[in-house]
Amino acid sequence: MKPTVYHIPVCPFCQRLEILLSLKGRRDAVDFRVVDVTRPRPEWLLEKTRGTTSLPILEIDGGRIVKESLVILQYLDDLFPERPVAQREPYRRAVENMLTRMEAEFCARGYAWVMNQDPGRRAAFEEAVLERYGELNDFLLEHSPSDPFLFEAFGWAETVFTPLFARFWFLEYYEDFRLPAGPRYTRVRRWVDACLAHPAAQQATKEEIVKVYYDYAKGAGNGALLPGRRRSSFTLEPDWRARPWPPRDKYAHSATDRELGL
Amino acid sequence: MKPTVYHIPVCPFCQRLEILLSLKGRRDAVDFRVVDVTRPRPEWLLEKTRGTTSLPILEIDGGRIVKESLVILQYLDDLFPERPVAQREPYRRAVENMLTRMEAEFCARGYAWVMNQDPGRRAAFEEAVLERYGELNDFLLEHSPSDPFLFEAFGWAETVFTPLFARFWFLEYYEDFRLPAGPRYTRVRRWVDACLAHPAAQQATKEEIVKVYYDYAKGAGNGALLPGRRRSSFTLEPDWRARPWPPRDKYAHSATDRELGL
Numbered sequence: 001m002k003p004t005v006y007h008i009p010v011c012p013f014c015q016r017l018e019i020l021l022s023l024k025g026r027r028d029a030v031d032f033r034v035v036d037v038t039r040p041r042p043e044w045l046l047e048k049t050r051g052t053t054s055l056p057i058l059e060i061d062g063g064r065i066v067k068e069s070l071v072i073l074q075y076l077d078d079l080f081p082e083r084p085v086a087q088r089e090p091y092r093r094a095v096e097n098m099l100t101r102m103e104a105e106f107c108a109r110g111y112a113w114v115m116n117q118d119p120g121r122r123a124a125f126e127e128a129v130l131e132r133y134g135e136l137n138d139f140l141l142e143h144s145p146s147d148p149f150l151f152e153a154f155g156w157a158e159t160v161f162t163p164l165f166a167r168f169w170f171l172e173y174y175e176d177f178r179l180p181a182g183p184r185y186t187r188v189r190r191w192v193d194a195c196l197a198h199p200a201a202q203q204a205t206k207e208e209i210v211k212v213y214y215d216y217a218k219g220a221g222n223g224a225l226l227p228g229r230r231r232s233s234f235t236l237e238p239d240w241r242a243r244p245w246p247p248r249d250k251y252a253h254s255a256t257d258r259e260l261g262l
Numbered sequence: 263m264k265p266t267v268y269h270i271p272v273c274p275f276c277q278r279l280e281i282l283l284s285l286k287g288r289r290d291a292v293d294f295r296v297v298d299v300t301r302p303r304p305e306w307l308l309e310k311t312r313g314t315t316s317l318p319i320l321e322i323d324g325g326r327i328v329k330e331s332l333v334i335l336q337y338l339d340d341l342f343p344e345r346p347v348a349q350r351e352p353y354r355r356a357v358e359n360m361l362t363r364m365e366a367e368f369c370a371r372g373y374a375w376v377m378n379q380d381p382g383r384r385a386a387f388e389e390a391v392l393e394r395y396g397e398l399n400d401f402l403l404e405h406s407p408s409d410p411f412l413f414e415a416f417g418w419a420e421t422v423f424t425p426l427f428a429r430f431w432f433l434e435y436y437e438d439f440r441l442p443a444g445p446r447y448t449r450v451r452r453w454v455d456a457c458l459a460h461p462a463a464q465q466a467t468k469e470e471i472v473k474v475y476y477d478y479a480k481g482a483g484n485g486a487l488l489p490g491r492r493r494s495s496f497t498l499e500p501d502w503r504a505r506p507w508p509p510r511d512k513y514a515h516s517a518t519d520r521e522l523g524l
Contacts, residue, residue: 050404064353071359078352090340091326097333142312 037223274425299485
């Protein structure tokens with residue numbers, strides 16, 4: 001049996017795994033199966049996850065389950081040791097591990113902002129997100145002032161962060177967020193741009209992310225249903241390509257299923 | 263220059279590094295320097311940490327700094343590759359990494375409880391801590407039902423958790439916490455007992471932890487000074503050996519410097 005990843009649609013944590021495998025030229029070595037999170041979890045999946053609903057999970061031989069995207073990422077990097085993505089030299093590895101430790105808070109701040117429903121709190125959410133970008137800027141200036149990437153090439157840290165940079169297109173669309181011009185964010189902006197342009201990291205487009213994450217922008221995560229709606233924007237049908245771009249003004253307007261093409 | 267760790271007294275994150283080095287027979291390869299957290303950070307240290315106050319940090323050749331205990335732990339395991347502590351086989355490594363992912367919440371729950379000052383909330387704090395022990399029990403039952411340790415010997419996961427099990431002696435002393443008898447905690451109790459008994463993990467005694475952490479039990483962390491007190495229990499002088507055992511009843515009584523032998 002091929003190792004199989006079960007994940008929610010357009011999941012950033014799952015995209016990390018796809019990027020890593022692409023960098024190794026082994027994308028086909030793992031099956032990826034989307035779980036419809038707008039329906040109750042099927043019994044066969046709950047058995048695999050032992051009752052928890054967190055995704056992605058990786059299933060390997062003998063029904064063994066690996067959880068947590070960074071743990072799965074390391075597992076796949078070890079399982080296919082040719083073209084290692086993680087650094088091998090101890091100090092370089094420590095540097096990318098320190099950067100990796102910043103991903104949880106970076107992710108949490110961006111998701112908290114997109115889910116915010118109180119226009120009076122927008123400025124505070126923006127500030128918290130900018131603080132995290134500023135931290136990344138400082139870190140890169142210290143450890144890699146000139147390269148676009150942390151080291152010579154797109155590697156482990158880029159694999160971890162790029163799916164988040166792409167998800168944050170929902171902030172650009174629904175919150176009109178842009179990294180401000182000026183020296184505070186120059187280094188991190190170069191990094192973000194280089195990451196998003198890399199050929200191994202093209203699994204999700206801005207259009208797909210903006211459409212699928214509409215319900216997050218209205219405060220409903222993980223396929224939960226909003227009042228007055230019959231379908232989640234996370235539904236697998238109709239396909240996102242067949243839907244119109246959602247209205248951008250999340251604070252003043254709640255789109256209907258019909259407006260969203262659902 | 264020898265790699266040098268700067269840390270606060272009786273710090274569990276620093277003890278992880280000492281355990282790892284002891285397992286490798288390389289305890290002498292790294293210098294450990296205690297920082298007096300009851301005084302303002304000295305300038306030379308703030309320069310090393312670039313203004314942050316988090317400890318421990320590791321300084322290596324050229325003034326390079328590695329932060330975050332788990333990152334330092336991996337660095338030292340890579341730097342001294344003989345007798346590796348982390349698993350090398352990809353799936354076993356993933357298993358210990360999944361267990362390691364549970365340490366942050368485990369630590370946070372225990373520290374939150376010891377710092378609680380409201381007797382009405384004790385039951386809720388205890389429940390949250392027990393829930394974490396229950397999770398560890400489940401994990402061990404699934405991946406290692408019979409051995410005392412996760413694998414054949416005291417390894418990475420034990421290095422990560424043992425200093426926390428030892429710190430939680432402050433819950434035993436100040437909150438009268440015990441793992442309840444009965445099957446829910448049988449497996450994790452065997453693990454905790456085997457971890458605490460291991461010869462590589464004897465850096466801190468119950469007496470030292472209970473005395474030094476008195477101020478945590480009264481709600482003051484990291485060397486902060488409590489009302490009416492002139493010295494923190496984290497002070498380096500007088501030495502903890504010269505002090506009496508603190509009063510156990512944290513909710514009804516606030517000990518003076520004199521009662522604490524400070």
